[in-house]
Amino acid sequence: MGLEIDRERIPGFDVEGKDADGMDKGILTLSVGPQHPGSGHFRLIVKVDGDIIVEALPDPGYVHRGEEKMCEYRNYIQNIPHLERPMIADSCGILYPYVLAVEEICNIPVPERAKYIRVIMAELNRCIFELYWLGIYGIFLGHSTMFMWPMADRELLIDLAEMASGARVTHAYFVPGGVRNDVPDAFPEKAKRHLLYFRNRLKEYKDIFYDNPLFQARTVGVGILRREDAINLGATGPVLRASGVEHDIRKVEPYDVYDELDFKVITMNEGDSFARAYVPWLEMYESVEIALQALERMPSGPVRTKLGPNPKGAVGEVFKRVEAARGELAYYLVSDGNPKPYRVKLSVPSFREIPVMAHLLKGAKLADMPSIYWSMNYWPVEADR
């Protein structure tokens, strides 16, 4: 009685029989997106039975801009700016494998100093992205302070990146053969100061956000991804590590100077939304550690190998992957000996989270949707390419 919905008296609700999709007639189909309070430019078709989601069908593709096709009619250098646009919050991370791949196919050596600068910039960008994501996660769970704090701390790191590269978010800083320009003389000292401040500041996030009973009530035990499912569905990055799998490309397949630096791979065993929000926070400490170590060891010297006007690739193919802020990011590049690539394929972490998201939403409450959606580290622009 009382709270029980009397379905037979609601028009359109017929408990008996199936509809055209073969679903029970008592099941309501909701179209969430692409304009809605809980997410970005992405659509989910959710079928709910009362408050429980029976099925979630993702509908991506609202920002498909044809990056891969565009690569084919631009040369290796012209491809740099538009390839970082899918994920401008982490623009160094998304450009990193492309630059590594072009260096291998065109056989370009990289100076030692440039490798260290790249590592520093990649780690700064990892923090910049994770702070942005944490802010958005906070505000969609109704925690405005958690929007304001990371957004403010992020600006300090953006200042550093801007000092080195000249642009706030779209740096286009990595080029085949090193980095575009050397960092200013004042950079190492200022970077150290900002990073130490930032590390102290991170501690306060625990008090205001992670220990907050409201945040815990909405995330602990929500959307549990078991270890086997994480592996079978192909989750990457913090989502995979929050389910207890120790997998980090920086350790498994070190690129540039990551094998000389000392850092831990963060894992947690819970696999719920809380763990998926907690792992990036712990990873930011590691990123600060890596950046500080790289700043210590950075040698002096040139930062860029001089290239001819239109570098040609050797005939062949190359596959390169790095650990970006959201997980494993890979480029597959085929060259037929021309200055333009024959085929470029991006494998982006966000796209790989879609099946995981659909799996987790099944059986969850409708009200848990924002917390699951945002814990996935899903970024529609990157997923659609």
Added chain:
Amino acid sequence: MLRELLSPKRESSRGALDGERPANFNILVGKLSEVLVKAIDKPLGYAINWGRLWSLWPVHLETACCSLEFGAASGPRYDVERFGIIEAFGSLRQCDLMVIQGTVTRKMAPRVRMIYDQMPEPKYVIAMGACAITGGLYFDSYNVLPGIDGVIPVDVYVPGCPPRPETLIQGCILLQEKIKRTRFR
């Protein structure tokens, strides 16, 4: 004085409250409204424009990567809330500003139009980023519209890729200037 008042051939000026009046309009009411209009047109228009000016609520609609700098602009360092701009997460019916944050693809364009049609009048549009203006970096892509102005009318264009938050704020101030000078209808 009285004859002048009752004279049927008085030209009625274009009132701001009810626009053009026919010649045989009730003269007394006409005079009254004219006096009223003269007295309150400016202050009323000013007050209504002032209200619109400082409560521009953008729709929560992201179309591409420029949304990142929109987020940064609502953060503490740039803080567009100073200018009365705060994202309305609740409903489209509370919004009067639409910031097109970057690329609009063929799949997104009908949805943008649908959202625009659902917003109540008065509504304003800011096209943010090179992509929303001309297609930007993606001018030769097969799935990107060459600018949003074929789909919805645009008030202010904010160039950049992405525009810095300062540029976006300047665009918002330009829009406020525009509203200030619009005659209230």
